[in-house]
C-alpha cells in the first residue's frame with residue numbers, strides 16, 4: 001500500500017500595489033524554489049488568519065506594515081515534493097520603508113511587465129488574474 005504523505009501547505013501572499021505597480025520579490029538562493037519570483041508572504045501558522053499571517057510576514061520579511069484588502073481566488077499547485085494553496089490578497093503599505101530581510105531582490109512591475117520574472121509556478125494563475133484585471 002502506498003504511503004500517504006500530507007505535504008500540503010497554505011500560504012498567504014500579498015499583491016502589494018502602489019501607483020499602478022505590483023511588488024514582486026525574488027526568493028534567495030538558499031530558500032526552497034531558489035531565485036524564483038513570488039509575492040511576499042508565507043505559511044499560515046496554526047490558529048492564524050491569512051490577514052494576520054500577511055501582516056506578520058511583511059514585518060518579518062520586509063519591515064513594513066501592510067493594510068490587507070481584497071481577497072483574490074485561491075489557487076492550488078502541485079510541486080514535485082509538496083502542494084501549495086496560495087491565498088492572495090491585495091495589500092497596500094501603511095508604513096515603513098522596505099528593507100529586505102530574506103529576499104534577494106524586489107521589483108515594482110507595471111502590468112505589461114508582469115510576465116517578465118521567472119515566477120514560482122504556483123503564482124502563474126494569480127498573474128493571469130492580475131493581467132485580466134489591469
Ligand SMILES: Nc1nc2c([nH]c(=O)n2[C@H]2C[C@H](O)[C@@H](COP(=O)(O)OP(=O)(O)OP(=O)(O)O)O2)c(=O)[nH]1
Nearest residue numbers: 011013031032038039040041042043084120122123
Ligand atoms: N510567500 C510565497 N510563497 C510562495 C509563493 N508561491 C509559491 O509557490 N510559494 C511557496 C514557496 C515556499 O515553498 C512556500 C512559502 O513558504 P515560506 O516562504 O514560509 O517558506 P520557506 O520555504 O521560505 O521557508 P521554510 O519552509 O524553508 O521554513 O510557498 C508566493 O507567491 N509567495
